[in-house]
Amino acid sequence: MQVSSSVDTGTAFRVEKTSYFYGPVMAVKDVYMDVPDRKITAFIGPSGCGKSTVLRCFNRLNDLIPGAHIEGKITYHGVDIYDPSVDPIELRRRIGMVFQKPNPFPKSIYENIAFGARINGYKGDMDTLVERSLRSAALWDEVKDKLKESGLSLSGGQQQRLCIARAIAIEPEVLLMDEPCSALDPISTLRVEELMQELKQDYTIIIVTHNMQQASRVSDMTAFFNAQATEKGGKMGYLVEYAPTQQIFNNPQQVATQDYVSGRFG
Numbered sequence: 022m023q024v025s026s027s028v029d030t031g032t033a034f035r036v037e038k039t040s041y042f043y044g045p046v047m048a049v050k051d052v053y054m055d056v057p058d059r060k061i062t063a064f065i066g067p068s069g070c071g072k073s074t075v076l077r078c079f080n081r082l083n084d085l086i087p088g089a090h091i092e093g094k095i096t097y098h099g100v101d102i103y104d105p106s107v108d109p110i111e112l113r114r115r116i117g118m119v120f121q122k123p124n125p126f127p128k129s130i131y132e133n134i135a136f137g138a139r140i141n142g143y144k145g146d147m148d149t150l151v152e153r154s155l156r157s158a159a160l161w162d163e164v165k166d167k168l169k170e171s172g173l174s175l176s177g178g179q180q181q182r183l184c185i186a187r188a189i190a191i192e193p194e195v196l197l198m199d200e201p202c203s204a205l206d207p208i209s210t211l212r213v214e215e216l217m218q219e220l221k222q223d224y225t226i227i228i229v230t231h232n233m234q235q236a237s238r239v240s241d242m243t244a245f246f247n248a249q250a251t252e253k254g255g256k257m258g259y260l261v262e263y264a265p266t267q268q269i270f271n272n273p274q275q276v277a278t279q280d281y282v283s284g285r286f287g
């Protein structure tokens with residue numbers, strides 16, 4: 022994928038008039054947004070408003086769902102990521118993902134990092150990569166003496182940091198995080214939030230979260246999505262307001278945003 026030099030490097034993704042359909046059902050309508058490079062962007066909103074759907078559009082993970090399709094345009098540093106010339110597997114290598122439930126491989130801590138890197142053709146020194154990735158994910162000190170133990174032997178919070186280390190080991194440019202702390206206790210959540218603050222120096226991060234305090238603590242930009250009832254009795258998501266996080270929480274321009282962030286609905 023070529024990166025156009027004429028594009029403002031401050032923008033990682035540009036989303037234009039993008040809608041997403043599961044079969045004939047439009048799940049999200051007409052999203053426009055510019056996601057900044059090396060910042061944290063949070064997606065908030067009530068259940069079913071399409072936050073995860075939009076998130077998965079950024080690395081084309083939705084491509085794997087039969088009958089689903091996208092309309093509109095998403096560019097990454099000026100390149101249309103849905104252009105036929107873009108290889109979705111290479112795109113997903115550059116745009117990594119961390120899921121809600123920590124999902125380490127049933128392999129050793131070491132292999133959790135080394136496995137994906139090897140598959141992606143990493144030729145450097147594996148011990149160095151494993152250590153560097155675990156350090157970046159703020160896990161090294163806790164696991165350095167038991168790298169041969171199973172990744173599944175770690176606590177939930179450690180497992181999630183292992184998954185972040187695994188994602189980082191492939192040297193992506195972007196980390197998509199779909200409710201990465203919802204299965205974690207408050208202390209592990211804070212560790213992951215601190216980690217995100219460190220990682221944003223090197224990575225563009227987009228996080229879906231149900232936790233508004235988390236969005237206000239960690240993110241630079243916040244997108245508030247909502248859903249409206251459709252004539253057929255379903256729901257259709259849309260982007261209500263997208264602005265710097267301070268503004269969304271302290272001075273939102275839309276009544277619905279104000280109601281949501283003040284806990285009046287959702």
Ligand SMILES: Nc1ncnc2c1ncn2[C@@H]1O[C@H](COP(=O)(O)OP(=O)(O)OP(=O)(O)O)[C@@H](O)[C@H]1O
Nearest residue numbers: 043048067068069070071072073074075086256258
């Ligand atoms: N694989 C799928 N097949 C069909 N419909 C889907 C699929 N995934 C999501 N949907 C529908 O798309 C809509 C948006 O779902 P999505 O998971 O993106 O919302 P969300 O805001 O992330 O919700 P939550 O906060 O509950 O995770 C919902 O109506 C959901 O039922």
